[in-house]
Amino acid sequence: MASEATASGCTEGLGRPPPPPAVELFKYSKRVLLKSILGRADGGMEFVGERVVVGGWVKSCEEKRKPNLPAQALQPPPPAVVKDTSCTEFLVSRLHILRPIVMFFTGCGCSAVSAGKQDSLAKPLPGIGLLRISDGSCAANLQIFVDSSLIPLSEISTIGTSILVEGVIAKQEASGKQVLELKVEKVFYVGSVDAKNYAISNGKLSVASLRAYPHLCPRTTKVACITRIRNSLSYAAHQFFQSNSFLHVHMPILTSTNLRINGNMLEVATPLSPVEDQAAKTLGAVKAAIKENCERIEELKRSNGNKATLIAALQDLHQANELALQLEQKQNSSLMKVVREDFSRTFFGRQIYLTNSAGLHLESYACSLGSVYSLGPTFQAECSLPTKDLAESWKVEVELAFAELEDAINCAEDCLRYLCQYIMENCRTDLKFMSKTIDNQCLDRIKSTISSNFVRITYKEVMEVLKKLNSIDLIASVLIESSFRFLADEIYQQPVIIYEYPKDLKPFFMRIRDDGETVSAFDIIVPKLMTKNFLSESVFANVKQVAVDVGNLIQGGQKEERLDKITARMKERCLAEKEIEWYLDLRRHGTVEHSGFRIGFEEMVMFITGLDDIRDAIPFPRAKGSADI
């Protein structure tokens, strides 16, 4: 039905015939996705001769004079100017030595691009354009062949131009190998680019410089790959937990609970407007009147009473509404200066924070429904390394009832392996691009994670192992917890699960073991995560005293289910019970052994892709002093 509608809309719409059935039509857009062509095993060769409509954004353009025109009939053609985002991106980022050379020849990065652009604008020539376009559905670009008789090439040659065209898929000989090419016959739509002001067309292509344009950077091959990988990771997580009978529960962002477990929290402060105090009463009265009026109207309607009365009543209602509306607008018009200690005058009537972990609330659902997970943003107001900490970061959090430490570890290990497996199967081309441009080890890292049995070792044993290293590393290991990465990187060269930590290194709710000194907590340390400035970063991590370790991808453990024990631990940490009476209720009433863990979602993206700056692992990163777009 819907597809019929689309088809008819097709002919009604821009008057294009529906594309041939052989290539799968994207159901909710009058085009085919490039991945439906280029994603095939044969790279789409099976579709040669098919007529299709495709849409996308120009990644590169090569202009040529028409071969069939006699040379002397032309002014000397402009030199074929190659503008290839992903290519330059690739070369410069891989061979940094190239940058100065590029700079030398082009002034700045690829500004030859815009130079060439103005050039072709200046004297448009009869010719052909070889464009490479991307629609975001896959890493590969499609080469399209446009004759300037269809549209002036200057209108479509700028990188970033959007274009919707119909054409026939053809085979093309290019430097000895077959490539697919779309011979364009109709141009339905072009969205041009204001080249002078288009930030990402003029060579600023390092991931770092792209950060200034979070709304445009997904148009680059690199950020598009990261986005597709992130999408797959999140869906894979859902698949894993749903197939294992976990319930996805949506946990609140707004919370009154602040135990400062992960450092400072961001705070909501929405004051009531000063007007409200006076206006509120009036408004209340009016609303009451409205409600009364409504009930009266309902009665009149039920009793099919006198219509004149009813209409009169409805008109009263109308006036009352307008008055109420004015009052509300007045009320919402201005925000007052608020003395922050007076929370009675704020929207929630008390101090409210943005959660830095769904864990506590998640426990209450685990202690009712068994096995639950959440996947959502968490918040922290930390003042540390921007490459390592975000104010808004996503977490997978998991909680299991009737489960001990070992159950949580097994679940975390299986989950990590499943995510890697899923990415290998579903993001091959994206991974290839990442390993070409970001980290050539990422594929090996993922493969070995899938195949290896993770090492399981207690914190005590870790210390033994480190003692065996030379004294420097020992001291380092004492000073810098991050030396745990030695285990994953150097000693075992695979993920390492460290468990049974000294109680002071972990939150109060971790289950205390019989020795009274250690808790049933665990971390999973993965190799080669955030290798950039590892030592200095680790020191800052130490300074920050945030539990998250460099290379530390997953943290978890068995929670303290015994009321007396958990209240004792809270006293040790000077935490007020009244803060979380509700949390202690879970221990007072029908408590159970329960365990859980959390996966840093950005860290997971970094582990898969090899990115070394957390800001590149999330759209619109938020950090101290930066939340502009």
Add this chain to the structure above:
Amino acid sequence: MASEATASGCTEGLGRPPPPPAVELFKYSKRVLLKSILGRADGGMEFVGERVVVGGWVKSCEEKRKPNLPAQALQPPPPAVVKDTSCTEFLVSRLHILRPIVMFFTGCGCSAVSAGKQDSLAKPLPGIGLLRISDGSCAANLQIFVDSSLIPLSEISTIGTSILVEGVIAKQEASGKQVLELKVEKVFYVGSVDAKNYAISNGKLSVASLRAYPHLCPRTTKVACITRIRNSLSYAAHQFFQSNSFLHVHMPILTSTNLRINGNMLEVATPLSPVEDQAAKTLGAVKAAIKENCERIEELKRSNGNKATLIAALQDLHQANELALQLEQKQNSSLMKVVREDFSRTFFGRQIYLTNSAGLHLESYACSLGSVYSLGPTFQAECSLPTKDLAESWKVEVELAFAELEDAINCAEDCLRYLCQYIMENCRTDLKFMSKTIDNQCLDRIKSTISSNFVRITYKEVMEVLKKLNSIDLIASVLIESSFRFLADEIYQQPVIIYEYPKDLKPFFMRIRDDGETVSAFDIIVPKLMTKNFLSESVFANVKQVAVDVGNLIQGGQKEERLDKITARMKERCLAEKEIEWYLDLRRHGTVEHSGFRIGFEEMVMFITGLDDIRDAIPFPRAKGSADI
């Protein structure tokens, strides 16, 4: 491997043999889920004779004296006291007339329960307990048979007690029909309940009164059903979009963009501490020193230089760390009173809000990657009906590039139908319970949504239709937009898609049509959504002037992709361009036709379940003045 680990952990752990292979073991807990037994077509009869370990919470308990004991050997047995949460819940909620009667006989609701409890506590007797337990994996409870020789019944008879037991599955004749029963042979674990303080055991079972205990209410059958349905809805949404090549992008909660499209926004105000200004410089210096030191250490390590020097350096480092740590703690110790206009002193250095729609940011990814969606929380500071508005509510938001109004409508219709289909197939028992206890029409409503072709009608045509109604309803329809529900409820009795709205009724970014008066926006109105106090609520909706209409489940439309047109609309609305330069960039550079929509996730839960208060459709609801737990 992992399952071996579990099995071994099993024997190591509490010394229980692994349950028989016939019943599927829950991989990450040493028990089977009740749904693995009760969820089978035959209700689990195939497993009679199997030995299993199950865990859960007591929903009801019936105590009996042992049949095999001679009566005279006993003190007169206490009357068999039936404590059945879901039963009382069910009866009272269905037949409200029962409540006063219950009250009369029991004092308050089911306090007979706790009375009976104290009774049995007073004089424990040799006897048997017939418990019904639930583990949250399905709506059904399992009856378990416990002999008091295993454990004093008083320890397990209280509603809410958690229990982990091993036993053999048996068939039992009960009032003529076969029921499954677990004959308990071992009790591994009991988590008792502080009955006097256990809020939800003493008859407070109406959904409304449960709201005071959001951390405990998932233990009730009703809230558990809602949670399972919500889980399925969210997974179904992911399945629908992933299978249609949409990318899930995680959009930011924190934003500097405030267009007040959906009313007031909540605001983040995290000041820097006053200490920081002085401390910051010092801290900066120390950190710099640390970094330098680290580089030196790395060098020394590389060059395998003098170890003494190295150790000295590491000790310097240690001291520097401690100093930095002290400074940071000092810095984070106190929050200052903040003059709200001075945002330069806040964490983000500017005014930051909690997003009330991911839509704008989502467009930037649609205009790069084609088809994208997000599923996450949105926020609003509105002061309206708590039954209708939340401060924190979840939305599915969708954006399609190269797509017109009709594409978005087709996608929204298919999505809604898919969600209903998925729930019918995956939540049968939960739906049955909801239709028994909340809304007996919900099953029909879902079925008809799956089978019916939605009516598509323009706003203009709607007005024609309403003119044909009698004058009262006409006036009502003019006064109260919610009369659109007449269309879905009375006239067509199926979902209705209304499109082409007068531009003033929709946001500035909806695409203006050639008539210059209407925009390519649409709503999907569903029947019988929030029927409670529909008229009065709708009036308040009108007062609030929030676009969301009663019964209005989905809103969307084609976005304005033309720079000149959208800036013109912004002028009409007095919106400053500089507020969203980044958003206009999407029109300046490679713009495309694009369309999208949003689904209110709580509204979807209400549509499926028939709940009439939005606070019951989400865990830990947040509203004005209520965010306590």
